[in-house]
Amino acid sequence: MDSKSIMYLPSQQISEGEILVKGKTLGRWKTKKFLIDEEQRVFALKSSQAKKKQKPFYLEYYKLEIREKKKDKISFDLISKAGGKSVTLGLQNEQQANAIINLLQKLIMKEDSIQKQQLEEQQQKLLNEQTIANSHQWAFEKIDYEIPCFFDTSEIRENIHQIRKGQQKLEHFQMVYQQQTCQIYKNVENHHHFMSFIEYEGNCCETIIQNLTDNNKINQWNPFVSQNESKLIKELVEDKSFQICEIRQLTNLFVFKREFQYLRHHLKIDNIDFIVQKQIDQRPKTKLNQGSLKYGLWSVQYKNNITKVCYVTEQSILGLSYPDEDSYLTQVFLQQISNVNQASILKTQIQNVENPQTNIIITHEKSKEVIHQLEQQNLEKQEINIQNKVVQENNKQNKEEDDQFFDCEEQDAIDEMNDKLFIVETVANKQLIQDDVVKDVYEQNARRQSILPLQIDTQDNNIQDWVEKKMKQVLQGGYCSLSINVKHQLCPKESGQQRQFLTEQEGGHYIFRKDFIREEKNGGLKVINEEKLAAQKAVIKFLITRIGASLLMGKSITGISMPVTIFEARSNTERVCSSMGFAPIYLEDAAQSSDIYYRIKQCAAFQFGFIFMYISCEKPFNPILGETFQGFYDSCPIYCEQISHHPPICAIQMYGRSYKIDGQLELVANFHSNSVVGRNVGTFKITFENPHQEVLLTFAPGSLNGTTYGDKVLNYLEKQFIIDFKNKIILETTFNPEKKYCQFFDVEYINQLDYLCGAICDVSDSAILRYQKEGYRKYKGLDLKQDIKQVRHKIKGIWINEVKVDNQKLISIQNDYPIKLQLAQYPIPSDATFRMDLLWWKLKNFDQSQQWKEKLEILQRQDRKLREQKTKKKK
Incomplete structure (x- = not known):
């Protein structure tokens, strides 16, 4: 050991050198560098990795013990007095080992004398002071007892x-x-x-x-x-x-x-x-x-x-x-x-x-009093039990089937659930909370949390009041406990009310709004909303400004956040759930039938309805890892959770009457010089009861042309499928098909970009096996010559208008309407409706929304780094 002393700071002497450290697992010795700070009485081992910090051992909390003396080395232990980590050290040179041991022992023993001196000085100071009643320090009496250091x-x-x-x-x-x-x-x-x-x-x-x-x-x-x-x-x-x-x-x-x-x-x-x-x-x-x-x-x-x-x-x-x-x-x-x-x-x-x-x-009288108290408490418990029974009876009368609960017991689920709580600051939102703040949300609703007739929240006509209510629920505290105590519904209920249909949005058609019209010449949806087009064109100027500022400050441009002005007031978790409004209409009808082909037709209607409803000329907010969304369609619960950040994947569940939907979708976007292609990569599995049948759905990608110049026109591309593995049935739908493809199914050909055709077919075993082998990412579709055994039903139509099966209407955008999505009244605090950037967006306060969006993105990137580090350690 080439030990040397350095004057690191005035009156602070640092000794450094090399020493052997015994590993805990295999018991092997490893050479490491060390520092001894005599002034601070710290012994520190330097890590071999430059990024890691030193591991300090504060000698005031340790004692020194000689472990063993052998010819090749002398070893000794630093043992924690407080049950902390201990370390075994060693040196081959006996003279150097003795020097280090004596120095460490001197610094450890020095602590006792310093403590005594400090106590004496403190006692003397207290005796000289007459009063410290108005001081910020606490008064101490003479210390006449011992406590472990x-x-x-x-x-x-x-x-x-x-x-x-x-x-x-x-x-x-x-x-x-x-x-x-x-x-x-x-x-x-x-x-x-x-x-x-x-x-x-x-x-x-x-x-x-x-x-x-x-x-x-x-x-x-x-x-x-x-x-x-x-x-x-x-x-x-x-x-x-x-x-x-x-x-x-x-x-x-x-x-x-x-x-x-x-x-x-x-x-x-x-x-x-x-x-x-x-x-x-x-x-x-x-x-x-x-x-x-x-x-x-x-x-x-x-x-x-x-x-x-x-x-x-x-x-x-x-x-x-x-x-x-x-x-x-x-x-x-x-x-x-x-x-x-x-x-x-x-x-x-x-x-x-x-x-x-x-x-x-x-005494006897006292024991009587005690027994009376116990009996009184038992009576109170019995009264509570009776009240609970009454509540249960009321719930049965209201057909409240709230017997199931979330199950998140696994450790991975715990980590993800902890990540969901992303609302981290309240200072910026104090202006929303007035002096006469209403009572705590928990106190307001505790009396009715067990007898909720419906767990549905409706947005008020005054959006500002609704947003303020959402902010107060989280910022005042107590809401978390309330949402936990609510039994979240996992079964559909008999609504007993007339269905509420979504017929318009933003003063226009429920899909087109005031944003689109059909491009009559070539087909597709043309963007006509000049205000939104102007906001999207301003993005280029925004990004150039941000990139220039980042380069001048020496920052990376990868962290530049897109402006919220081109976003819509929804997270993608809500957007996916909002696209499932046709499920109660078509899938509930399919569940009542035992005809497997009729069920697939109705699944196709739901499939088209999903891609129709997902259309928007604005970008949704990127979900945060662990973000959730809860809602209802005709008293059927739907849940969504962002289970992966990179790649962005959300999981969806919907509990319908005699059917269930389970899905995972990854949002993928490919940018080109004058277009962008986005797709929901993944599948929906629909499970029917009585008789049991499972079908798998995939979705076609959408393309938006004219992102740089020209008119912006939206269309769907390529193919989408519905597959029944057990019954060996595949429905293949092709958007903008070739003429030969239409001729194969004996379907008329229309030269329009928004035209589609396809068929429900009985297929061979090899067709099913090929899909199972390639998966939904690589599967390209049926081999028309070898895979098809029999064509059962033919599909065609202009998807912007109407789709037909065997020349009969399947779904019409103009005449068929989805069920209106209703928000959960007491969602868990990770729900997308609690996101501060979205709430500020709804109030049209884009500056606050932008600040919160960037803040959450920074937290997301930091979280990702920590997860990557943890994954590397496990490997």
């Missing part, structure tokens, strides 16, 4: 001091919960900081201490702590502390189980029991996400026939959308502890009356 932090000592004096300072706290003898306060300046106070009649200190320190009983104390998974990892004999791995189950759709690792120490001062908890930096024991417990301090004392319990903590569940929601879940956790089983404490007291070894004595 790991727990000796200013926060813990300050709170112990306050509890001993009985003067908890609450000027920066507000009460967030109160019930009988329990209060919970939250620090208004730090949403992670809480104080809880509980009182019990009689002396039940021993029972409470047992519940807090015995791992088998703490699960009875708090139902959120998992009994089978939480465990004591090890006992630190040196300071009589215990390392705990605590698993909390919050019964929350977005925050499932969380692992908390901390050290726990029990001490007694002035007849007050203190239980100290503090988080440790330790490798996770499970695959769960990690929560944060900066510190926790329990105090239990008996005085004037009252057992007083105080819990001061700074902790976080982590993984949530915004501070208020994280604070709310922490509050719920503390509330469970506070409500804990006052009945169980009372029962313990009654049991101890009959136990002569107990120190708790309860």
Whole structure:
């Protein structure tokens, strides 16, 4: 080791060199560079990878032990006093090894003398001060007790001091919960900081201490702590502390189980029991996400026939959308502890009356009072059960079949659900929340959440009021809990109402709006909305400005965000769901028939309806990974989730009457000099009941010509298919077919770009096998000479107008209307309707919308990098 000393900074000496480090897995020694900062008393190992940071070992938390002396090397350990990571080091040169060992031992021993000196200086300073009542610092009495150095932090000592004096300072706290003898306060300046106070009649200190320190009983104390998974990892004999791995189950759709690792120490001062908890930096024991417990301090004392319990903590569940929601879940956790089983404490007291070894004595009259309290609580529970039964009966009368729930228990689903909570700031939106803000959404709706007749939200005529309502629901907190408690519908309901059809949009035809007309000469949809055309032309100027600014600032142009002025007020998740309005009309009719060919005809009508409804001359907002959308068509629920960001893939489910739709679509766009081709690459699987039948649908790509010059005209290209594997049936539809193709099926040929033709055919085994081999990405269609056994039904038409089967109308854009999509009233907060960039767009505030869009895109890119890094580590 070529050790050398460098004057790194004034009065800060750094020693560096090379040392052997023993690996934990195979036990192999590896040479690494190290630094010893004598001023800061830090020993650090340099990583071999330049991008990684140094791994520091703060010597105040470690002790040194000689491991073994052999001819080839001398090894020694740095062992954590707080249950953290330890490291085994070694050197071959005995003289150099002794020098390093002596230096480390000197720095470790130096810590004790420094601490004593600091304590003496602090005590002397406190004695010289007459008063600090108006100071921002806390007053300390003379420290007359010992606490392990790991727990000796200013926060813990300050709170112990306050509890001993009985003067908890609450000027920066507000009460967030109160019930009988329990209060919970939250620090208004730090949403992670809480104080809880509980009182019990009689002396039940021993029972409470047992519940807090015995791992088998703490699960009875708090139902959120998992009994089978939480465990004591090890006992630190040196300071009589215990390392705990605590698993909390919050019964929350977005925050499932969380692992908390901390050290726990029990001490007694002035007849007050203190239980100290503090988080440790330790490798996770499970695959769960990690929560944060900066510190926790329990105090239990008996005085004037009252057992007083105080819990001061700074902790976080982590993984949530915004501070208020994280604070709310922490509050719920503390509330469970506070409500804990006052009945169980009372029962313990009654049991101890009959136990002569107990120190708790309860009189006969007192036991009667306790029993009366328990009976009263049982009566209240019975009343609640009766009320719940009444609600269930009402739900049955209203035909509310809400028995199914979401299942997101897998770890990957947990990660994705955590990613859904993308609304991260509230400062920019405070102008929407007036001084007379309505009461919390949770309080408003808690009474009716179990008896909702329909979970449908309708946009008010005043879009500003609707947007403000959506913003308030998220920003005020509590809404997350409400949406979780609502039983999300997974089965279709009998609507009992007349169907609501979508007949127009934006003052025009429900598909064409005021944006398109048919191009009579060649066929297709011509864009005629001059306002939208002008906005799209302005994109070039916008991009040139952004590119120039990025180059001048030395930034990459890959992060340039498209202007929101060319977007529509929908995310692609909503746009896909909005395109399925023909499903209840055609697929429900198909489900009532047992004719497999008739079902395929109706599936074709739905297939055409989907591509018609998807048409728009504006771009949808790109979905965020984990974004969802919930809605209803004629009381049939539809759900969509963005399950991949790159490539962008969304998953769709719809539960119809006697049928079900499952699909995955990847939105792909190919840009050319004067056109863009977009397609939904993927399939829809439609499953019918009674009799069972499964069919697979693919969709044709769309082309928009004239993106640079000339008229903008939209058309569909190539082919789309419907395939029944079991019955060996394929429906092939070709857009803008060749004349020979039409002649093969004996269908008239029309030289128009929007003309289509095809047929429902019985096919050979080889045709089915070829599709299964090539998949929907590569499959090009039927071999007309070899694959077709029999042509069953012929299809033709101008898709902009009408499509026919065997010269009979199948679907007409002019005369057939889809069902109107209704939004879910209580969607989960990852729903696309809660996106701030979309909400601002609806208010026509494009500057705010642009800012939020760019902010979310930055978060998306950062999230992608983290996922890629994690994937590389797994490999």
